[in-house]
Amino acid sequence: MHDHGVCLEMLYQARRRIAGEAVRTPLERSASLSARFDADILLKLETCQPTGAFKLRGAVNMLAALIEDRGREALSAGVVTASTGNHGRAVAHAASRLGVPALVCLSRLVPANKVAAIEALGGEVRRVGASQDEAFSEVERLVSERGMTLIPPFDDPRVVAGQGTIGLELMEDCPDLDRVIVGLSGGGLLGGIGAAVKAIRPACRVTGVSLSRGAAMWESLKAGHPVEVEEVESLGDSLGGGIGRDNRSTLRLVREVMDDHLQVSERAIAAAMVDILEQEKRLVEGAAAVGLAAIEEHGLDVRGQRVALILSGNAVSLSTLDRARALAGR
Incomplete structure (x- = not known):
């Protein structure tokens, strides 16, 4: 096992645990994008998850894993997390399916549609502060004072292994x-997929895509340690947020x-x-479109290659889509 704590065996264990809750999503070839880039462009449709995003895994x-290790009684005080939305939805959904109470702390930046979606799944929402880090401080208080169990959004090998089942597929x-x-933001998705892909097919390139502003992982990789950055509003809001001041696994894993x-x-x-939306008839949030954005903006030469883009989630409101259309001049 590597020092980041994610090995192939953990990915197969994760697949066994999530079977029946998270779905095995389709990998579809895009005829229009394949023609445009003279390549085989494949779309991994995590938008097909019951909660609309990969975070459910x-x-x-x-x-x-917690229930296996400790028994359900150990979680009777409930589970808690901080989230820009999709992870909160995933925790609320998974907890309700597994019979455990869930509380989700969100910053005031999180769009109202994502808050409503969490509440609809039976999760309790608490809005705190103007950033992920402030929301996370409230999580830490609830863990210490109420004995709740933290379900981290990305920085835990069990969370990473769940996302890594995408790589197995x-x-x-x-x-x-x-x-x-x-x-790429916190590194759970890229780290998990990368761990699977590199273990099975080392020759496959793993390309990460970050926002141009407010990208904590980008700055942290450059600095060699976790760096806090100011969060900015973005169409790719799911890629905002820090990587945690004491990041334990994803920074190392992503670098590897x-x-x-x-x-x-x-x-x-x-x-x-x-x-x-126009070519594939698929509604995706900004964070799910960054793979295509990267090929276009950086003129990536993918001719003759088989390339998978991870369409990570569909949590986008019509007002955000209107903003995107205006910005794209469409």
Whole structure:
């Protein structure tokens, strides 16, 4: 096992735990994008998860692992997390399915549609502060004072292993994949997918895509330690937030498995969101469109390659989509 704590065996254990809760999502070839880039462009449709995003995999795996290890009674005080939305939805959904109370702390920046979605799944929402880090301080208080159990959004090997089941599916559905392009913020998604892909097919390139502003992982990788950055509003709001001051696993893991790292502008994200809606008839949030945005904005030469883009989630409101269309000039 590597020092970041995620090995292939953990990924297969995660797959066993999440079966029946998180779905095995389709990997579809995009005819229009394949023609545009003279490549095989494959779309991994995490938008098909019951909660609309990949986060369900990690939340279910961590909760199921905790119940296996400690028994359900140990979680009677409930589970708690901080989230920009999709992880909160995943925890609320997984907890209700597994019969455990859940509380989600959100910053005031999180859009109202995401708050409503968490509450609809039976999770209790508490809004605190103007950043992920402030919301996380409230989580720490609830853990120490009320004995709640933290379900971290990304920085835990059990969460990472859950997201890594996407990598297992990619390798089974397309064993000769040349490159996978993954949105990157906290590193749970890219770290998990990268751990799977590099263990099975080391030649496959893992490309991370961060926002051009407010990208904590980008700054942290450059500095060699966790760096806090100011959060800014973005179409790719799911890629905002810090990586945690005492990041234990994802910073190391991302450094180990990622081959290249690109940043994308708001305009590129907007154009990619509109493209995916118009060409693929799929509604995706900004964070799910960054793979296409990166190919376009950086002119990535993918000719003749098999490339998987992770369409990570569909939590987008019509007003955000209107903003994207205006910015893309469409």
